[in-house]
Amino acid sequence: MVLSAEALQGLPEVRAGDDIATLITAALPQQLVPGDVLVVAHKVISKAEGQVRSLDQVHASGRATKLAAEHHKDARHVQVVLDESRELLRAAQGVLICVTRHGFVCANAGVDASNAPSDGTVILLPRDPDASARRLRSRLSELTGVAPAVIVTDSFGRAWRHGQCDVAIGCAGLAPLEDWRGRPDSRGRELRATWIAVADELAATADLARRKDSGEPAVLIRGAGRHVTDQDGPGAAALLRARAEDLFR
Amino acid sequence: MVLSAEALQGLPEVRAGDDIATLITAALPQQLVPGDVLVVAHKVISKAEGQVRSLDQVHASGRATKLAAEHHKDARHVQVVLDESRELLRAAQGVLICVTRHGFVCANAGVDASNAPSDGTVILLPRDPDASARRLRSRLSELTGVAPAVIVTDSFGRAWRHGQCDVAIGCAGLAPLEDWRGRPDSRGRELRATWIAVADELAATADLARRKDSGEPAVLIRGAGRHVTDQDGPGAAALLRARAEDLFR
Numbered sequence: 047m048v049l050s051a052e053a054l055q056g057l058p059e060v061r062a063g064d065d066i067a068t069l070i071t072a073a074l075p076q077q078l079v080p081g082d083v084l085v086v087a088h089k090v091i092s093k094a095e096g097q098v099r100s101l102d103q104v105h106a107s108g109r110a111t112k113l114a115a116e117h118h119k120d121a122r123h124v125q126v127v128l129d130e131s132r133e134l135l136r137a138a139q140g141v142l143i144c145v146t147r148h149g150f151v152c153a154n155a156g157v158d159a160s161n162a163p164s165d166g167t168v169i170l171l172p173r174d175p176d177a178s179a180r181r182l183r184s185r186l187s188e189l190t191g192v193a194p195a196v197i198v199t200d201s202f203g204r205a206w207r208h209g210q211c212d213v214a215i216g217c218a219g220l221a222p223l224e225d226w227r228g229r230p231d232s233r234g235r236e237l238r239a240t241w242i243a244v245a246d247e248l249a250a251t252a253d254l255a256r257r258k259d260s261g262e263p264a265v266l267i268r269g270a271g272r273h274v275t276d277q278d279g280p281g282a283a284a285l286l287r288a289r290a291e292d293l294f295r
Numbered sequence: 296m297v298l299s300a301e302a303l304q305g306l307p308e309v310r311a312g313d314d315i316a317t318l319i320t321a322a323l324p325q326q327l328v329p330g331d332v333l334v335v336a337h338k339v340i341s342k343a344e345g346q347v348r349s350l351d352q353v354h355a356s357g358r359a360t361k362l363a364a365e366h367h368k369d370a371r372h373v374q375v376v377l378d379e380s381r382e383l384l385r386a387a388q389g390v391l392i393c394v395t396r397h398g399f400v401c402a403n404a405g406v407d408a409s410n411a412p413s414d415g416t417v418i419l420l421p422r423d424p425d426a427s428a429r430r431l432r433s434r435l436s437e438l439t440g441v442a443p444a445v446i447v448t449d450s451f452g453r454a455w456r457h458g459q460c461d462v463a464i465g466c467a468g469l470a471p472l473e474d475w476r477g478r479p480d481s482r483g484r485e486l487r488a489t490w491i492a493v494a495d496e497l498a499a500t501a502d503l504a505r506r507k508d509s510g511e512p513a514v515l516i517r518g519a520g521r522h523v524t525d526q527d528g529p530g531a532a533a534l535l536r537a538r539a540e541d542l543f544r
Contacts, residue, residue, distance in 0.1 A: 049300040049504045136542040143542060151455035160489070201489065205454040205543035206400035207534045209472045209492030211499070213456070223458045240409070240450065242502065243458030250460070250499035253491065254519055255298045270503055285456045293385045293392060294454040294543045 049269040051085075051255035053262035061163070062096040067185035070264055078192040081271025084182075085197045085252035087263035088156075088215060089169055091178050097170040098163060099126050113137060123157065126168055130155035135295055146171060149286045150215060151295075152202045171200065175216025176281030183218040183278065195220035195274040198282075199249040205294060212253035214245035214285065218278040222285055244273045245282055298518035300334075300504035302511035310412070311345040316434035319513055327441035330520025333431075334446045334501035336512035337405075337464060338418050340427050346419040347412060348375050362386060372406065375417055379404035384544055395420060398535045399464060400544075401451045421447065424465025425530030432467040432527065444469035444523040447531075448498040454543060461502035463494035463534065467527040471534055493522045494531055 054073040060066060070084065078084075092098065106114070106121035110128055114121035117140045124142070128134070131144035135151065144155040148171070156171040163169075172178045179196040187193035198216035203209070214222060222245035252265035289295065303322040309315060319333065327333075341347065355363070355370035359377055363370035366389045373391070377383070380393035384400065393404040397420065405420040412418075421427045428445040436442035447465035452458070463471060471494035501514035538544065 047302075047504070049500070051298040051500075052296075138542055139540065141542075201491070204492070206536050206541060207462070207492060207495065208536050209490045209495070209534060211460075211492050211495050241458050242450070243453070243456065243460050244503070246456065246458070246460050247499040247503050250496040251298070251300075251503060254493070254496050254500060255296070285458060287455050287457050291388065292455060293387055293390075 047269050049251070049267070051251050051265050051267045053256040053260075054264040054266065055262070057090070057261060057264060059163075059261070060090040060093045062093065062098070064094045065185070066090060066094050067182055067189055070182075071186065071189045073264070074190075075266060078186070078190045078194050078266075079268075080192060081268070081274050082192065082194040083197065083220065083248055083267040083270050083274060084186065084194045085199055085249060085265045085267060086182065087212075088172055088175060088178075088198050088200050089158075090263045091172050091175070091182070091198055092169050093163060095172055095178065097172055098167050099170060101126075101166050101168065113142070117142065123159070123168060126170070127155045127157045130157055130170055148175065148215070149283075150200075150202070152200070156200055156215075171215060172198065176218065176283055177216075179216040179218035179281065180278045193219055193276075195270075197245055197248055197252070199252065201253070211246070212249040214249045214282040217245050217282045219275055220245055220248075220279060221273050221275055222280065222282055224273065243285060244270075245285060248273075296518050298500070298516070300500050300514050300516045302505040302509075303513040303515065304511070306339070306510065306513060308412075308510070309339040309342045311342065311347070313343045314434070315339060315343050316431055316438055319431075320435065320438045322513070323439075324515060327435070327439045327443050327515075328517075329441060330517070330523050331441065331443040332446065332469065332497055332516040332519050332523060333435065333443045334448055334498060334514045334516060335431065336461075337421055337424060337427075337447050337449050338407075339512045340421050340424075340431070340447055341418045342412060344421055344427065346421055347416050348406075348419060350375075350415050350417065362391070366391065372408070372417060375419070376404045376406045379406055379419055397424065397464070398532075399449075399451070401449070405449055405464075420449065420464060425467065425532055426465075428465040428467035428530065429527050442468055442525075444519075446494055446497055446501070448501065450502070460495070461498040463498045463531040466494050466531045468524055469494055469497075469528060470522050470524055471529065471531055473522065492534060493519075494534060497522075
């Protein structure tokens with residue numbers, strides 16, 4: 047089996063209210079077939095859903111102003127980060143590591159100014175990225191007759207390693223984790239602790255197939271059909287480690 | 296550009312002293328071309344390098360015996376984990392999170408009994424996975440006339456997310472990080488904090504192209520040539536966050 051990933055070309059700049067499924071369908075390099083996975087950077091979904099904030103309409107609290115001064119940031123930007131956070135885990139070295147309202151642990155609660163629609167605006171994560179993935183999947187199914195797996199991604203840093211990898215923040219039609227625990231290895235012995243974050247590995251694969259500066263937010267992955275499901279499934283929420291099981295907060 | 300990943304079929308069980316490059320060359324689905332990336336699960340490299348320990352030759356210290364009792368583990372296995380660790384970060388919920396002698400943060404210092412050559416043995420990480428990658432690259436170049444990028448991988452858990460993703464623990468002939476910091480986005484604005492862990496994304500991609508139970512430790516990735524370098528480069532050591540910059544220990 048060959049796994050392949052190809053970025054969609056020619057997607058236009060997305061605006062609030064746009065039907066991304068229609069734009070994606072028009073840009074598909076090939077007709078969808080069962081087992082296909084469509085990976086979409088969250089920014090286009092956030093823009094379509096209007097998850098964009100104008101900084102000139104944000105009032106920075108005292109806490110945001112203090113944090114911003116300490117970390118050389120825009121106080122209104124920090125305010126938006128705090129608004130999107132359930133908890134601030136660390137503030138150091140100019141980075142705010144947050145638990146987002148969804149439960150993701152990432153820098154700046156995913157709030158970002160790059161690729162924003164205009165200066166002075168920031169893009170938030172989708173309100174419910176699993177719901178966004180389900181809606182996109184359903185609409186793609188209507189338009190094409192095939193329901194691909196859909197993954198919504200963002201780039202997250204990691205605790206102990208440099209650099210970012212794209213991860214799944216939403217998904218539908220996909221088993222996000224593949225569980226080999228208790229299954230035999232190639233010599234018939236039990237495999238230990240083998241529980242694969244398939245959704246995140248697919249997100250990483252898609253990221254390699256596009257260039258960050260080229261307006262290629264969507265990638266078609268083929269050859270991963272064994273992870274694609276008829277049902278929407280548990281979504282990327284299933285990837286979140288519960289606070290009580292988390293050794294690193 | 297299409298990214299593709301295909302597992303090599305029919306690699307035999309590897310034994311200490313085997314020349315993996317010869318085995319890989321015989322199993323390549325296509326002739327190597329410049330820009331190819333060869334991803335190899337560390338276990339075959341560890342076996343070829345003799346990085347295997349028989350538990351019946353291990354004497355468990357008092358500390359190992361105590362930890363093993365607390366976490367329902369084999370004391371000799373825990374002793375090997377401690378031997379391979381620079382530091383034990385957390386011991387909880389039956390998991391030992393270690394800093395390996397190389398500086399990787401992972402469960403059980405990468406010491407694993409699954410896929411081991413025989414019962415009562417455990418496989419360690421290669422002593423110097425970047426050196427392993429360089430040697431394999433050099434030997435593949437001799438045998439095929441083409442020097443692919445080589446990545447040595449293991450499956451690591453993540454601090455805040457369930458499941459494991461394959462990551463690079465060694466590499467050669469590859470730029471492990473792609474730095475977009477300071478480069479413009481699609482609208483000419485500066486991209487912020489965009490420093491992509493390409494080596495880890497390639498490791499994740501390869502993992503999707505193989506099945507854990509099928510004896511497919513090596514994967515050929517094509518279409519990622521822009522990350523492949525003439526020189527061996529800094530290796531996966533460049534992915535390690537320095538302790539002083541690490542907010543989560």
